[in-house]
Amino acid sequence: MKLSSVAISFVFITLLIYAWRLLNWVWLRPKKLERCLRQQGLTGNSYRLLHGDFREMSRMINEANSRPISFSDDIVQRVLPFHDHSIQKYAQCLPKVPPHPLGKLLATGVVALEGEQWTKRRKIINPAFHLEKLKHMVSAFQLSCSDMVNKWEKKLSWTAHVNWTFVPILKIWGDVISRTAFGSSYEEGRRIFQLQREQAHLAIQVTRSVYVFPTKTNRRMRQISNEVNALLKVGETANDDLLGLLMESNYREMQENDERKNVGMSIKDVIEECKLFYLAGQETTSVLLLWTMVLLSKHSNWQACARKRLYPPAPMLTRAVFADSQVGGLYLPDGVQIALPILLIHHDDKIWGEDAKEFNPGRFSEGVSKAAKSQVSFFPFGYGPRICVGQNFAMMEAKMALAMILQRFSFELSPSYAHAPISLLTMQPQHGAHLILHGL
Secondary structure (H helix, E strand, O other), X not given: OHHHHHHHHHHHHHHHHHHHHHHHHHHHHHHHHHHHHHHOOOOOOOOOOOOOOHHHHXXXXXXXXXXXXXXXXXXXXXXXXXXXXXXXXXXXXXXXXXXXXXXXXXXXXXXXXXXXXXXXXHHHHHHHHOHHHHHHHHHHHHHHHHHHHHHHHXXXXXXXXXXXXOOHHHHXXXXXXXXXXXXXXXXXXXXXXXXHHHHHHHHHHHHOXXXXXXXXXXXXXXXXXXXXXXXXXXXXXXXXXXXXXXXXXXXXXXXXXXXXXXXOOOHHHHHHHHHHHHHHHHHHHHHHHHHHHHHHHHOHHHHHHOOOOOOOOOOOEEXXXXXXXXXXXXXXXXXXXXXXXXXXXXXXXXXXXXXXXXXOXXXXXXXXXXXXXXXXOOOOOOOHHHOOOOHHHHHHHHHHHHHHHHXXXXXXXXXXXXXXXXXXXXXEEOOOOEEEEEEO
């Protein structure tokens, strides 16, 4: 009897501890952070249990995406309507949506790590993306770009022009990534790209809902994750591809630390980095080139001297505060989530002048640092220690492809083109990029 009473007391105390932790996680701590920020003059919507700003955000996004806009309209109100509304209303504070539990099924890798874990992983990955290493991949870039423009020229040999919805750009980056990262052809990697794109669209859907019970979408996301993991089997690799360089760097790090545990990357870690590179490498570079061609079609006078673009690949970055920090006169306690709205900053008249929303590559004629009133105003790849590790890779790809395209073709917007930027992990044309291609 006495033993039974002890067991009941133990269970009761355990449940009480977990109940307190749950209450602190879902209510007490968020409200404490809210009070701390409000005391410093920051304003915004009050904390809402479970759904937060999801409902209002989804409503505004659906409304904004229901119709296209003209080129003269501000794309901020279409791509980030809720965040734009919040800044206009509160002047200071941006809402940050907490990460969805199923988001990690799309890809995690180095972008999801913090603190010491991030430092160790970034140290291993950095050598694979050094410019000297990437120079060995120029031939793979050139081969993929040549295949693409040769196919376009073949189509143009039968007609004066081609009216195209530009899906081919996605294929070229799939080819480039497969060849440079894993030594395979695009055909062999096609299934991975199909699955990752499906996973990306499903991830957008679930982030606009509250994760409570298993659903058809949730189950499908887990199926895709398992299939991609099975396809990305890490075996023998060529020394000059990205995966080979990554494995070489990982092995060197482990050797330098006497193969201690928790130093290098496990096979699971390598697979997650591969998934991330498949997703980020294709999405960001393809939309970079896609929007560049759209803008050059609209502003044909710049086709001969194209350099920069008005639309960043990702409209917003997020960061988390993991230790009490002082930024200027602002105190940010541990646990605060911060949003960096790249799109809003790149379109701010106070930073870039009255022509901020105009396509004007000439603003960069004296370099990026002199293009705006603040030196840290243009950061399409992020900034600081966590700047995108694949920046050199992406820019090398894009410059080569754009140079080869401009040498052989001119292009203009099709009458069927509808200007409708939309945020789907990266910023993409909702109804496709309808362009008319002419041979030179």
